[in-house]
Amino acid sequence: MSYKALYNKYRPSTFEEVAGQQSIVRTLRNAINSNKIAHAYLFCGPRGTGKTSMARLFAKALNCEEGIGHQCNKCSNCLALNSSSHPDVIEIDAASNNGVDQVRELIDQVRYLPIKGRYKVYIIDEVHMMSQGAFNALLKTLEEPPDHVIFILATTEPHKVLPTILSRCQRYDFSKIDDNDLKAKLLWIAQKEGFAYEEEAINEIVSLADGGMRDALSILDQALAYGNGEVNEKDILSVFGLASSKEKVDLLEKIIKGDVASILKKEEEFVNGGIDVKRLCSSLLDILKDLLIYKSTNDEKLIRSLKKEEAVYLSKLIDKKKINEMIDTLLKTQFEFKTVSNVRSLFDLTLIKMASVSSLDNNERKDQPTNTKQIPINIKKEEETQGEIKEKEYNPDTNEKYTGNTVPSFLLENEEEETQPKEEEKIVIPPKKEEVKKEEEKLDTSLIKHSSIALDGDKYELSVDTIVKIMVLGGKFKEERKALREKWSRLDYLKLDEKFGDGATLLSEGKPFCLCKDAILINYAFTRLANKVNVKANQDTLEELLQTLLGRKVFIYALDRDLSNKVQNTFFNSQQLNTLPKIEEINLELPKKGE
Numbered sequence: 001m002s003y004k005a006l007y008n009k010y011r012p013s014t015f016e017e018v019a020g021q022q023s024i025v026r027t028l029r030n031a032i033n034s035n036k037i038a039h040a041y042l043f044c045g046p047r048g049t050g051k052t053s054m055a056r057l058f059a060k061a062l063n064c065e066e067g068i069g070h071q072c073n074k075c076s077n078c079l080a081l082n083s084s085s086h087p088d089v090i091e092i093d094a095a096s097n098n099g100v101d102q103v104r105e106l107i108d109q110v111r112y113l114p115i116k117g118r119y120k121v122y123i124i125d126e127v128h129m130m131s132q133g134a135f136n137a138l139l140k141t142l143e144e145p146p147d148h149v150i151f152i153l154a155t156t157e158p159h160k161v162l163p164t165i166l167s168r169c170q171r172y173d174f175s176k177i178d179d180n181d182l183k184a185k186l187l188w189i190a191q192k193e194g195f196a197y198e199e200e201a202i203n204e205i206v207s208l209a210d211g212g213m214r215d216a217l218s219i220l221d222q223a224l225a226y227g228n229g230e231v232n233e234k235d236i237l238s239v240f241g242l243a244s245s246k247e248k249v250d251l252l253e254k255i256i257k258g259d260v261a262s263i264l265k266k267e268e269e270f271v272n273g274g275i276d277v278k279r280l281c282s283s284l285l286d287i288l289k290d291l292l293i294y295k296s297t298n299d300e301k302l303i304r305s306l307k308k309e310e311a312v313y314l315s316k317l318i319d320k321k322k323i324n325e326m327i328d329t330l331l332k333t334q335f336e337f338k339t340v341s342n343v344r345s346l347f348d349l350t351l352i353k354m355a356s357v358s359s360l361d362n363n364e365r366k367d368q369p370t371n372t373k374q375i376p377i378n379i380k381k382e383e384e385t386q387g388e389i390k391e392k393e394y395n396p397d398t399n400e401k402y403t404g405n406t407v408p409s410f411l412l413e414n415e416e417e418e419t420q421p422k423e424e425e426k427i428v429i430p431p432k433k434e435e436v437k438k439e440e441e442k443l444d445t446s447l448i449k450h451s452s453i454a455l456d457g458d459k460y461e462l463s464v465d466t467i468v469k470i471m472v473l474g475g476k477f478k479e480e481r482k483a484l485r486e487k488w489s490r491l492d493y494l495k496l497d498e499k500f501g502d503g504a505t506l507l508s509e510g511k512p513f514c515l516c517k518d519a520i521l522i523n524y525a526f527t528r529l530a531n532k533v534n535v536k537a538n539q540d541t542l543e544e545l546l547q548t549l550l551g552r553k554v555f556i557y558a559l560d561r562d563l564s565n566k567v568q569n570t571f572f573n574s575q576q577l578n579t580l581p582k583i584e585e586i587n588l589e590l591p592k593k594g595e
């Protein structure tokens with residue numbers, strides 16, 4: 001007999017066997033028992049959280065011969081469902097190429113009565129991937145579904161499903177599966193399958209799976225294959241490039257003690273051993289979380305990543321406040337991983353920073369009555385607060401090259417920060433008195449003639465070459481750009497303004513990325529917003545608004561995340577190759593108004 005993947009073998013066969021998602025199970029059951037069955041359901045949630053399994057269970061409960069709501073797993077309907085061969089339960093993967101044809105075909109079939117069961121159940125997976133045409137066809141059917149038809153749409157990205165579809169479905173949001181539920185399921189399977197395992201190994205699997213049952217079971221499959229039918233921590237660590245928990249605790253201890261040299265050596269070893277830096281970062285977070293829990297409760301039953309002895313030992317070295325600071329720093333780094341190209345440099349920097357702050361605490365805090373809140377959560381402020389680890393600003397004048405050893409400011413001052421709470425910057429650098437005063441000043445809007453913001457329309461498009469030229473020219477305007485950034489929050493005062501609110505809100509969502517004499521590039525986290533800024537009809541309004549902060553009019557161009565990454569890569573590559581245009585040779589051609 002061929003090997004059956006654990007995920008398929010141990011799919012729940014009744015509602016009782018479902019791991020997690022208890023409120024959804026209860027609601028679906030109640031609906032069936034009280035005969036309030038809707039014709040369309042939307043199951044949303046992260047991958048591997050049991051959406052399709054739940055859909056099949058629901059189909060089973062609707063069609064079991066023992067009666068509606070039953071899942072006997074003995075009758076021919078249940079058995080057909082278990083072997084995925086029920087003629088009335090049709091699964092479609094909208095992500096596959098033939099999705100469209102399948103949807104069309106199914107819609108032709110909808111009007112025929114079920115062959116075997118009570119209901120025809122259509123399960124459409126990854127429904128957000130469906131083409132417009134298929135969507136429309138589906139919509140028609142959803143409007144007036146025959147009584148015997150039930151649709152269950154599943155998606156990991158509900159925001160991509162058309163509102164007209166959403167409004168016709170009962171929506172259920174699946175959450176990530178709780179670690180304890182995952183672990184219980186793994187242990188249950190271990191017992192059923194009768195394989196030997198180390199508890200640490202199971203914990204590692206749970207942590208790797210990140211709330212996804214499918215991931216947990218496929219990792220278990222791999223571990224079993226690798227370990228010849230046994231599940232060992234050592235195997236999992238080596239297959240998935242992880243550090244052992246002892247090594248991680250060791251690293252943390254070095255950080256707490258501020259031993260920078262050993263930290264770097266250890267990190268080097270990790271990286272040479274193929275250990276994934278991002279994963280290491282989240283493991284450190286897990287450990288710190290445990291430490292915080294242990295320090296607050298003294299209850300070893302509540303901790304998962306640390307052993308009791310480790311928790312006891314580490315908790316003597318560090319106070320809660322420090323743990324919180326480290327957690328903040330690591331979370332920030334985790335966030336920034338998405339925006340930098342050299343993940344390892346960023347992680348190095350984070351470790352050094354945590355360690356140096358640590359040693360500052362141990363030795364110098366008494367001499368320096370610095371508010372600990374100033375400890376830079378924000379790497380890019382390092383320069384201004386500590387002066388130890390300097391970021392590298394790109395500098396076309398000196399033709400300084402990006403070596404990859406430090407994180408250039410371009411990469412850090414990136415779009416993702418926009419979604420961070422604004423307060424954070426204030427925590428990092430306490431504003432000087434005069435700045436506070438300036439902040440309170442309202443913007444002078446007397447010169448603004450335009451105020452309308454169009455949602456859509458013809459857009460300006462700058463070539464990558466032109467953007468790179470602006471970046472080169474921007475080298476001389478760094479100070480002005482910095483000052484502008486500090487003033488940026490003043491746009492908030494206009495957000496509620498009846499006339500200028502739309503424009504101010506739109507601008508304030510962005511982050512000035514590069515400024516030169518005639519143009520400004522603004523980064524946006526969302527393409528939708530960047531597009532709106534680039535609508536030609538909005539240029540006048542935005543230019544005039546920006547003038548209130550900048551004192552002059554410049555051409556405004558918005559970059560979304562993809563474009564921003566692209567131009568930064570181009571910039572650095574050209575810099576490496578020495579092919580950046582020279583400032584004096586640049587002839588910047590910006591689109592003329594009305595073109």
Ligand SMILES: [Zn+2]
Pocket residue numbers: 063064065066070071072073074075076077078079
């Ligand atoms: Zn049955």
